[in-house]
Amino acid sequence: MPLEIYLDLLSQPCRSVYIFAKKNNIPFEFKKILLFKGEQYGEEFGKVNYFRKVPVIKDGDFTLSESIAILTYLAEKYGTPDHWYPADLQTRARVDEYLSWQHSGMRGIAGKILWLKLMIPKAFGIDVPKEKMDSAMEDLEEALTAFEEKFLQDKPFIAGQKISLADLVAIVEIMQPLGVGVNVFEVRPKLRAWKDRVRAEIGPALFDEAHQMIFNVEEVAKSTDPSAKEIFKPKIKKLFL
């Protein structure tokens, strides 16, 4: 039985897993979960992942959640090229360092922009106070600056000369605000150059295909399932407002 990967490409961690699997020709069944239809709350999916989140993989009897764990599992199991998760101790530590920091340092911060600017008003009809938006944009600027100054510096990629899981996980998060017209690369040439390098390494076709969803966000927002809306609303309010 082939690997099953449960994904919604609107989700950043799903994109990193998708890109990694495709780039490395890892055979898998794409199990689509439409988050805005509330499919993650269904009975079926609850049996797959207790947390009702994506991505999740099923490798025979073995089920695994958390994109970071999935990526390193796939790298190991399929013997992908060394640069993705280098054997060299210190180079690997640089990758691990980013993969750890990004949970609270980048992911929530970059992800929030799409929610506050589009999803919350369009899908839920809730007004977002200006100060919340301003605060979120401030946090984003800080995160991108930390990314450039601490993680990227003057190197072509986070771990050094070659692309790794760190760049992959970083790019899918940093791309998210573009879905609502926040062009994070506009005034950051170093960041833009890094993005171009990452896109080239992944392959422009695969990169663009994986990111297509975020440019259709408005459509997705408008067609949010009413029952899903009910489940989301309190969570959204708690998380973002």
Place this chain on the structure above:
Amino acid sequence: MPLELFLDLYSQPCRSVYIFAKINEIPFEFRKVDLASGEQYGEEFGKISVLRKVPVMRDGDFVLTESVAILQYMVEMFSTPDHWYPADVQKRARVNEYLSWQHTAMRSHAAKVFWFRCLVPIITGAEVPKEKMDSALEDLSSTLNMFENKFLRDQHFITGDQISLADLVAITEMMQPVGAGLDIFKDRPRLSAWRDRVKQELGVAAFHEAHEVIMNAASLPQEMESKGMLEFIKPRIEKLFN
């Protein structure tokens, strides 16, 4: 030159790094970074880490932040017993799954309760509004339920029969609200049993030594006040918890 570990044992991730190094007899120099006095914001520490957080590890020229990365590095560098971070792909994946999930779940919710109980009142001069406190406690309770039902289940440790980095990182986060006087293990027999097993594996003496500082957290607000930290931290706190 031995490893240098820049630590403050008030900090949960510092404790996991400290305990791991001690019980595996990894030689290191303890470089105290006094968070209560804002040492992390000083010029000296800024040269060590631009992110101004602890723990930090310095191995000669190589400087590494993020406790999870430091633990993974030490496992490899010092060839610690396999159970800490098993070579078996699926077992290791289970450890990684917990280490990934915990950042925005256990860590975040347990830390918030600590801040709300122990520090925010003295920094802002007012108790945390009841609904915010209740909400934080609810989140923590939910997270502990997830820990018990999804990660621990009926096993002895997160990966099964043996302790791993996942249990170590988990226990140090859970101890934070305990330091603020909230016994999160009360009425949770399965969690308490796991805690006792973890303490045994780590060594009760090592565990208590590492947690001595946080268990005296009641004195932290006065300590911060006397070191002039309260005014400094106020805007940061207001942003973080609003």
